[in-house]
Amino acid sequence: MPRVDFLGTGNAFSPHGRMHALALIDGDILIDAPPTVITQLKRSGYSSGQIRHLLFTHWHGDHIFGFPFMMLERKFVTNREMEVGLEIYLRPGGKEILSGLCETGFPGSLESLDTMVNWNEEEDGDVGDTDWKFNRFPVNHNPETDPHGYELIHSSGFRMLHCGDSGPCPEIDRRAPKADVIVVEMGVPDIGDFPHHHRPSDVISLSERNPHAKILVTHNYSSAKGRQEGFQNPSLPETICQLEDFDSLEIFEDGSFEIINKI
Numbered sequence: 001m002p003r004v005d006f007l008g009t010g011n012a013f014s015p016h017g018r019m020h021a022l023a024l025i026d027g028d029i030l031i032d033a034p035p036t037v038i039t040q041l042k043r044s045g046y047s048s049g050q051i052r053h054l055l056f057t058h059w060h061g062d063h064i065f066g067f068p069f070m071m072l073e074r075k076f077v078t079n080r081e082m083e084v085g086l087e088i089y090l091r092p093g094g095k096e097i098l099s100g101l102c103e104t105g106f107p108g109s110l111e112s113l114d115t116m117v118n119w120n121e122e123e124d125g126d127v128g129d130t131d132w133k134f135n136r137f138p139v140n141h142n143p144e145t146d147p148h149g150y151e152l153i154h155s156s157g158f159r160m161l162h163c164g165d166s167g168p169c170p171e172i173d174r175r176a177p178k179a180d181v182i183v184v185e186m187g188v189p190d191i192g193d194f195p196h197h198h199r200p201s202d203v204i205s206l207s208e209r210n211p212h213a214k215i216l217v218t219h220n221y222s223s224a225k226g227r228q229e230g231f232q233n234p235s236l237p238e239t240i241c242q243l244e245d246f247d248s249l250e251i252f253e254d255g256s257f258e259i260i261n262k263i
């Protein structure tokens with residue numbers, strides 16, 4: 001049964017009770033590599049050595065700084081025999097950024113990156129031999145980070161739009177009508193204009209424009225449910241689910257789905 005585990009749901013500031021936003025599909029497709037990615041995998045019972053596909057959305061530290069840790073752990077601990085190949089889906093220029101990070105983090109230890117990974121710069125195609133196809137699309141976020149989202153289509157017909165980090169944008173609106181689930185960031189509160197992020201009012205508006213779709217909020221600026229510190233959860237309509245760390249999405253054969261809250 002296809003599933004998506006949300007191993008983190010916080011923005012770059014890792015609000016109280018939230019790790020950085022991180023989604024894992026079917027146990028081996030990872031979207032981004034936040035600084036504590038290996039910690040987040042382990043605490044949910046997964047291992048860096050089982051990741052076969054890594055999809056990058058953009059070049060901000062809360063999405064990429066865990067890459068050297070992941071590669072180092074694979075090389076020396078979790079994938080020593082290199083039995084599990086890793087395909088990396090990224091924009092042109094990304095290989096240099098990620099290689100530079102590895103050289104900065106662990107000089108001399110990860111020079112063999114090219115033997116450990118397959119770099120894939122295609123904008124769409126199959127996610128290896130999995131049941132998923134992907135389509136990468138540009139979003140509205142800091143342009144220096146070459147920001148993108150991913151439309152992920154399961155062989156059952158189920159469609160998930162992962163918007164990466166982005167404010168409202170035409171490319172999201174263009175794909176949203178076909179999506180069953182829209183995973184959207186809510187990186188900032190309603191305290192001003194932030195074109196590169198969704199605010200609660202923007203998420204509500206997205207939901208109103210797409211009543212057919214379930215909106216899942218991640219990369220949340222507010223503290224986890226029940227925490228007294230920091231920003232409190234904004235109140236949003238019931239059609240919108242503010243994910244918590246450890247939540248998962250389970251998808252059934254008929255294309256229906258359920259959000260499982262583990263806490």
Ligand SMILES: [Zn+2]
Pocket residue numbers: 011012060062063165219
């Ligand atoms: Zn971010």
Ligand SMILES: [Zn+2]
Pocket residue numbers: 058060141145165
């Ligand atoms: Zn970002």
